Amino acid sequence: MDQINWGIIGCGDVTEVKSGPAFNKVPHSALVAVMRRDAQKADDYARRHQVPAWYTDADALINDPNVNAVYVATPPDSHADYAIRAMRAGKPVYVEKPMALNAAECALMNQVSRETGVPLFVAFYRRALPYFLRVKQLIDDGAIGAIRMVNVTLNWQPDDREVVAGRGWRVSPVISGGGLFHDLASHQFDLLEFMLGPIKTASGIARNQARLYEADDVVVATFAFESGVVGTGSWCFTVNKEQRMEHTQLIGSKGKITFSFFENFIITVDTASGTETISVPFPEHVQQPLIELIVNALRGGPDSPSTGETGARSSRILDWITIAKS
Template identity: 80%
Template sequence: MDQVKWGIIGCGDVTEVKSGQAFNKVPNSVLVAVMRRDAGKAADYARRHNVPTWYDDADALINDPNVNAVYVATPPDSHADYAIRAMRAGKPVYVEKPMALNAAECEAMNRVSRETGVPLFVAFYRRSLPYFLTVKELVDQRVIGDIRYVSVQLTWQPAARELGAGPEPNWRVTPAISGGGLFHDLASHQFDFLEYLLGPIKTASGIAQNQAGLYSADDIVVANFAFESGVLGTGSWCFTVNKEQRMEQTQLIGSKGKITFSYFENFRIKVETESGVDEYTVPFPEHVQQPLIELIVRDIRGEGSSPSTGETGARSNWILDQITGH
């Protein structure tokens, strides 16, 4: 196609800066329509972002002849439904992460993509961000030798966004909507990039519990996982500590050193070897999804390939299911 004309289903917070504006900044790409069930909010988004058309009905957007690709930016419980409807209408789909509620829904989405030949992409944008590509380059260059072990640690205090301002918690900690708790929301990014970095995870197991009772989802998870390459890993995630205990880091332990980096907290990469300590600072771009969106547009136009597809995106859901037993 000459130009990829996007329609967004679910123009909420994630689309305000991370993704929505990027569609108009990528070559051969334009945002032409948005949809939100609340008509007033859809109209407001379209006005603020100069989008020519808005809807309060998803099928109307999917069937708009001026829309030839769809970005599904709703919570995970509706990802499969909207993505399948759009693919059956012949329109490539870019879906937010986690890809769906569970691995079974992801497989249903991929099955429709295979049957229709319509491509499916997932917003695991860390596969194309310069910060994470720097980590990958360091690993590929064997700066720390052979990778032996991975350690993922994340401890955060409860946040007002998750606890909610009203009687019900935020959707991110409502399993029927999100598929799990904050582990499901955040660790999906972590495991997706680890597989991009080190290859497929062969086995994963863990324990997920709700300790604090602030909401119904698990709030603490510990996990073990093993890559097909032989690299082993452990992880721990706790979302109910005080702010003084807040910490987030991932360490890659190699035969000749260690790389420490962050998924969410800072832009620094620390490399420790016998030669000393090197640090890299690689800021995120203004619109963090823009590098991936550009690759997806090139893929749709037959000019390249996206590193994040429905097949790769489904992997993290499978890993999360294995760890939590969902």
């Protein structure tokens, strides 16, 4: 492919700033069509973002001859269906995270990608963001020596939009695959593997304590990397705002790196020499760096750092931690 003409299935909130505008800002890339079941909302999105065509039917977008790549930005329960339809139509797919409801669906998507020879990518865009690449560089450069341990902490207060009668797809397991843990920890485990290598084992306890919605609201986990690094994590989504906390610590033989997945742009490096604070802001459209790498890959350049194969690993880890619930 020389020019990558994208069609978006599901032009909701994530596409407004994080991803949608980036398709027109990356060289050799354009957003040419969008699909949403609500015709008024599809038309509105197309007009605001200067998109030439809009549809209310996914197959119509997939079969549009002007579309040669598809971005699936719906909730996870339809990721596998839409991605498989697009791949069977010969069109490369970029799918939102979590990649699907569970590891089994991810495996099926990757199987279709192999059978058709059509590329599949996943929106784990932190693999291309300068902030997280800086953390990886610190690790690779031995800034804190050999990595011994990882600790992930995320304590957030309930979101009013999701606790009123359990509204919001992220807290509906049949739509999201789990709860807020699935939505957020998928990013965390994917990036930890990108920085530290494959996770070999993981287990945990998942509970619904507050009964504000159907999904689990507290999760604790332990995990181990093939390299020998071990990790722990805790996620609680029902604290008050004064207890809000989110950071990840990498403990090394010569120091510690503290960074955030979601809350700020600061990296702190503590060693015997003192404390160094590094600030790396996010770009306006956080998915743009990864989208550019995917466009380059589709045009014959180097492979993307985030593919269906890497994306499926994160879902498998989530399954390991939450399925037993004991």
